[in-house]
Amino acid sequence: MPNVTRATKPAPGLPPCLPPFLPFTDRPERGGAAIPGRPSRHLRGSEIYAEGSAIRQLYRVVSGAVRVCRMLPDGRRFIAQFALPGEVFGLDGVEEHRFSAEAVTEAVLIAFARRDLEACLDREPLAAQSWQAYTLEKLAAAQDRFILLGCRSATERVAHFLLDLAARARPGREGLALPMSRYDMADYLGLTAETVSRTLTLLRKAGMIAIEDNHRLHLLDTGRLMQAAEPGRAAA
Amino acid sequence: MPNVTRATKPAPGLPPCLPPFLPFTDRPERGGAAIPGRPSRHLRGSEIYAEGSAIRQLYRVVSGAVRVCRMLPDGRRFIAQFALPGEVFGLDGVEEHRFSAEAVTEAVLIAFARRDLEACLDREPLAAQSWQAYTLEKLAAAQDRFILLGCRSATERVAHFLLDLAARARPGREGLALPMSRYDMADYLGLTAETVSRTLTLLRKAGMIAIEDNHRLHLLDTGRLMQAAEPGRAAA
DNA sequence: GGCTCCCGCTGATCCGCGTCAGGGCGCGCC
DNA sequence: GGCGCGCCCTGACGCGGATCAGCGGGAGCC
Structure with missing residues (x-):
């Protein structure tokens, strides 16, 4: 698959507006700048990244589904997030991944370099604002989530x-x-x-x-x- | 940021380095710029802000303790966070507070205007980076939290x-x-x-x-x- | 075809925690 | 002082979900 940053030809299954956007926004209508992405394909059950590895990329799901999870010391597994088509995952820590990610089904992803995102945030005030709103929303979702799990x-x-x-x-x-x-x-x-x-x-x-x-x-x-x-x- | 490393007059009860810092960092050693703050005192049990109100300020606890909570439709209450001295609370949504905050004990707080924070983030790249790390850490903490609550x-x-x-x-x-x-x-x-x-x-x-x-x-x-x-x- | 393995469904049993109830203590108010 | 109230502790009981077990179906492999 050729590079996706110029959306002349949308990837199959994606709305034409998608690729040139900020990789982190789950909702592309919000706008953003172009960040180059690299597509990849993953077999069902294969690991996309491991817990403890450095965070160098984040990913947008094109097709398929991904689980972001962690094995607990007592052998149980906990899934923190399912990423569905159009959604983004991979920023699950500050420097290192605190979870691993695995393909739930065969999945096609687009990977974005973290440094490109950070450069973009430094360059584009609008992108930085969008990023801020995005993280606040994620935090809010996490809070709702632990209400759900708590009681x-x-x-x-x-x-x-x-x-x-x-x-x-x-x-x-x-x-x-x-x-x-x-x-x-x-x-x-x-x-x-x-x-x-x-x-x-x-x-x-x-x-x-x-x-x-x-x-x-x-x-x-x-x-x-x-x-x-x-x-x-x-x-x- | 003529900044943090020189702290001229510490507030009573706070380590000397504290007040002129970015209000959001729980750990002031990380550095940041001066944002003006306004102290306030709250009686035990009193409400600091209500769920659904606009987010205009965030708060750092000077003394006492604060609970950030929500009443659920079935009458139960859920506490999302306890804020202890030195810690920050108040950014629990994008535009509106999604929780209310109450003083657990008599509490002294310093309130910071949200727009001052945002202006600071726009102005100071270092502050913006620090902000980014802060939100990622908060997200990580929230994820750990729902593992705790989940199983x-x-x-x-x-x-x-x-x-x-x-x-x-x-x-x-x-x-x-x-x-x-x-x-x-x-x-x-x-x-x-x-x-x-x-x-x-x-x-x-x-x-x-x-x-x-x-x-x-x-x-x-x-x-x-x-x-x-x-x-x-x-x-x- | 026949085998194995994984996944999903269902029943029986167990146990942890919620619920209900009662009692003690400290504090503020009359 | 006496009283009421809020908070804390403890016991008895019940329920919801975990655990254990068994069964069936579909996919991959020989």
């Missing part, structure tokens, strides 16, 4: 996760894609795979979702799902 | 909390100050006050801590405490 039931967590995925999904095929396994979902939500499975069955029996197959489902009643995700809040 | 037992959470407090405490009086109530600790750790109380008793009976009174205790065996905080990890 929510299994049903609330799973419902919340599905709604979140649906909100982030690119408009595309009918239904909601779940690229990751039940184990991945469990390690992301602080549950076990058994509980995730049981909860999905529960939501299905309650008529809120329909399960097409292991990696695709349909949200039938988002109103009740939202209520399941946050009891005490009015449904939209 | 840790009550004992691990409490032990971790005590060690964290000890690491952040200013060298001062003998023993470890716990300015907050058991309820505050519970809402921070995603537990109940009963469980916090029971767990402290457990650690005391195991000889890892000694409880002087409700708001002060002593860490007797940090090695075993660390092991209790992260099983499977060698004690230091």
